[in-house]
Amino acid sequence: MGIPSYAERMEHVSGSAVREILKLTQQPDMISFGGGLPSADSFPMEDLNTIINNLTENMTASMLQYGETEGYRPLREEVAKFMATKGVHTTADHVLITSGSQQGLDLVAKAFINKGDKIVVESPTYLAALQTFKMYQASFIEAPVDEEGVIPEELDCILRTEANVKLVYMIPSFQNPSGRTISAERRKALMQVIQKYDVVLIEDAPYEDLKYTDAQYPSMKSMDTTGQVLYFGSFSKTVAPGFRVGYSIAEEPILSKMIIGKQSCDLHVSIFSQMVMAEYLKRGLMPGHLKQINAEYANKRDLMLKTLDETMPKAVTWTHPEGGLFLWVELPEHMSTNNLFMKALEKKVAYVAGDSFYAAGEPHNAMRINFSNATSENIVRGVRALADVIRENM
Amino acid sequence: MGIPSYAERMEHVSGSAVREILKLTQQPDMISFGGGLPSADSFPMEDLNTIINNLTENMTASMLQYGETEGYRPLREEVAKFMATKGVHTTADHVLITSGSQQGLDLVAKAFINKGDKIVVESPTYLAALQTFKMYQASFIEAPVDEEGVIPEELDCILRTEANVKLVYMIPSFQNPSGRTISAERRKALMQVIQKYDVVLIEDAPYEDLKYTDAQYPSMKSMDTTGQVLYFGSFSKTVAPGFRVGYSIAEEPILSKMIIGKQSCDLHVSIFSQMVMAEYLKRGLMPGHLKQINAEYANKRDLMLKTLDETMPKAVTWTHPEGGLFLWVELPEHMSTNNLFMKALEKKVAYVAGDSFYAAGEPHNAMRINFSNATSENIVRGVRALADVIRENM
Numbered sequence: 001m002g003i004p005s006y007a008e009r010m011e012h013v014s015g016s017a018v019r020e021i022l023k024l025t026q027q028p029d030m031i032s033f034g035g036g037l038p039s040a041d042s043f044p045m046e047d048l049n050t051i052i053n054n055l056t057e058n059m060t061a062s063m064l065q066y067g068e069t070e071g072y073r074p075l076r077e078e079v080a081k082f083m084a085t086k087g088v089h090t091t092a093d094h095v096l097i098t099s100g101s102q103q104g105l106d107l108v109a110k111a112f113i114n115k116g117d118k119i120v121v122e123s124p125t126y127l128a129a130l131q132t133f134k135m136y137q138a139s140f141i142e143a144p145v146d147e148e149g150v151i152p153e154e155l156d157c158i159l160r161t162e163a164n165v166k167l168v169y170m171i172p173s174f175q176n177p178s179g180r181t182i183s184a185e186r187r188k189a190l191m192q193v194i195q196k197y198d199v200v201l202i203e204d205a206p207y208e209d210l211k212y213t214d215a216q217y218p219s220m221k222s223m224d225t226t227g228q229v230l231y232f233g234s235f236s237k238t239v240a241p242g243f244r245v246g247y248s249i250a251e252e253p254i255l256s257k258m259i260i261g262k263q264s265c266d267l268h269v270s271i272f273s274q275m276v277m278a279e280y281l282k283r284g285l286m287p288g289h290l291k292q293i294n295a296e297y298a299n300k301r302d303l304m305l306k307t308l309d310e311t312m313p314k315a316v317t318w319t320h321p322e323g324g325l326f327l328w329v330e331l332p333e334h335m336s337t338n339n340l341f342m343k344a345l346e347k348k349v350a351y352v353a354g355d356s357f358y359a360a361g362e363p364h365n366a367m368r369i370n371f372s373n374a375t376s377e378n379i380v381r382g383v384r385a386l387a388d389v390i391r392e393n394m
Numbered sequence: 395m396g397i398p399s400y401a402e403r404m405e406h407v408s409g410s411a412v413r414e415i416l417k418l419t420q421q422p423d424m425i426s427f428g429g430g431l432p433s434a435d436s437f438p439m440e441d442l443n444t445i446i447n448n449l450t451e452n453m454t455a456s457m458l459q460y461g462e463t464e465g466y467r468p469l470r471e472e473v474a475k476f477m478a479t480k481g482v483h484t485t486a487d488h489v490l491i492t493s494g495s496q497q498g499l500d501l502v503a504k505a506f507i508n509k510g511d512k513i514v515v516e517s518p519t520y521l522a523a524l525q526t527f528k529m530y531q532a533s534f535i536e537a538p539v540d541e542e543g544v545i546p547e548e549l550d551c552i553l554r555t556e557a558n559v560k561l562v563y564m565i566p567s568f569q570n571p572s573g574r575t576i577s578a579e580r581r582k583a584l585m586q587v588i589q590k591y592d593v594v595l596i597e598d599a600p601y602e603d604l605k606y607t608d609a610q611y612p613s614m615k616s617m618d619t620t621g622q623v624l625y626f627g628s629f630s631k632t633v634a635p636g637f638r639v640g641y642s643i644a645e646e647p648i649l650s651k652m653i654i655g656k657q658s659c660d661l662h663v664s665i666f667s668q669m670v671m672a673e674y675l676k677r678g679l680m681p682g683h684l685k686q687i688n689a690e691y692a693n694k695r696d697l698m699l700k701t702l703d704e705t706m707p708k709a710v711t712w713t714h715p716e717g718g719l720f721l722w723v724e725l726p727e728h729m730s731t732n733n734l735f736m737k738a739l740e741k742k743v744a745y746v747a748g749d750s751f752y753a754a755g756e757p758h759n760a761m762r763i764n765f766s767n768a769t770s771e772n773i774v775r776g777v778r779a780l781a782d783v784i785r786e787n788m
Contacts, residue, residue, distance in 0.1 A: 004560045040455035061434035064634035099660035132658040166398045240458035242665035264526040266493035270664045271636035
């Protein structure tokens, strides 16, 4: 005989479009605006080298042994200090080290979501969050947004009228995929709405430190007086994704539930990875490094915006993000970025089609393009190729 | 307002007893037979040092960048070669690198288990497997065992008569917690039973390489002609748990389902951890290292058995495992190892109470003790203290 039937949760889930594109685009001559990869030039290779060598010089058995699920204590302390520099006052006891911030999404869904429970998401939103939440058979409600982000009155209406809404998921700063940032005033208004209901706000902030503006945006977590905000951070976009180190800032009792969930997933994050990140923070390397990569990424963003201006047909529009890694491009409504995709690949340029980022699968005329990973030369060549594909198919 | 209600799956799950004990027993004067920790002396520190230094000397951006969910290709290849030395002939394409073999348990449950679906487990079995499966609201059926392991006729009866059995979970070699090994003949008979039904056999084999006997036990996976066996291996017990690198050997289409599950959990295992393990295998260090730690662990097992012989009251019995990390000790039926636990802690010795290892919570008169982590001196002192506690409370 053979294999039994799969679980119901697997029925509506396919592999991540982005992860599959990542494979396709590993062809050496492909210009990929598809992934959300940091620039290879952005990694602080020399500092990481020094740190790793110092760690191995003083290697002890505890570096190799099992550790606590919550995370390596010195890293939890450093994360708490780092958060304080961003206006979030917490302690090591409220920090859970996760395998990238992605794991936080899995753990919070595991803790709260029964089949059919509802999650309010921005429209559009991060596709791998949708995928993770779908694994828990969540239902989605798309919150209407404008240029300043989710509209507080609309969120209030949703939370007032819909039953079984457990989570509200937002990427307030330099959102994936739209590049949109929720304004400071709007953040306060949204927090007031959240505090009226029994609901957890997930503040997913992997791009928060990639900021190319002097404008200040207080994190939602800094306004959390009721323990309803769960903050997810990551070193993947700032230091290096390969180590898979992220963190959740959470209050009790949510934190304990997430720890129980993590115990049954993978026990804990690689100690070595955690020690490298702890040491990186402890040496005070982050501020200088962020300054450097933010200058580099701002240049790339500017170059991509300039090239779009120079090459795109009039009917095409795009966002002007103040940070992060992505632009959101909208084609005329009759066009489908899915239909265009293979034609773009023929011209050796890749993107992610917009419909992947919608809980309900719309709109077909948008695409997400990444400006951090490609070289300057390839940004120009890739955008030109993309403009050609769009023009030829209008 | 505050926090919404938790998911139903969290209701019957508490933190892992062993993980909590791990914390208690981090007091410096405590002798812990509780965890399943490898000996600190067993880590191949010098070789790992050399490998890490060589890796950093030749550091490239790809070591720090996002990688494929399936795992780092050279490690997948090395794992396939390593499996061949154990009679399992597979290819890199069938290897999924996981965050410890623990993650395999999460991913297979995610792929198959709907609420109420049944999993056949050995009685007793690995408690963190029970915990993981409970998160998916599985029901358990305990398979009757004798000295040779699960009884094939009993398994056949279960699979013939019970509906919705999706998985059969076994640790065929040097089982956790019992130390029991399924005989070679029994393995063949069990495989024949499995192949009669639509069911997946999970062969969890983290202890397989910790073998203190010349007896040969073919892995169940080596007899898998129908793609029904999922093999879980780990470097945690042999090289170092801190890196969190394990692997699943799986056939399609199970493998693809697990990869989709892993994408939404954590994207992939730390590349650096994977590179270290790939290099460790590539340099051919494993056979010599296993020889060395197995000699050391066999000595510790022998010392623990000898001390039990010398100190324990007559009514106490224990297993004589041919490998692995654990002995299973049974006290007279009227005694409760849970009741004894705090008294043991007072005498500075810890174990795991037997009921944690039963899906249905019995028997109360057993305990699991670990012989790998304590020093020889502490094995003697700890077993003596344990014998005193038992004698004083008989």
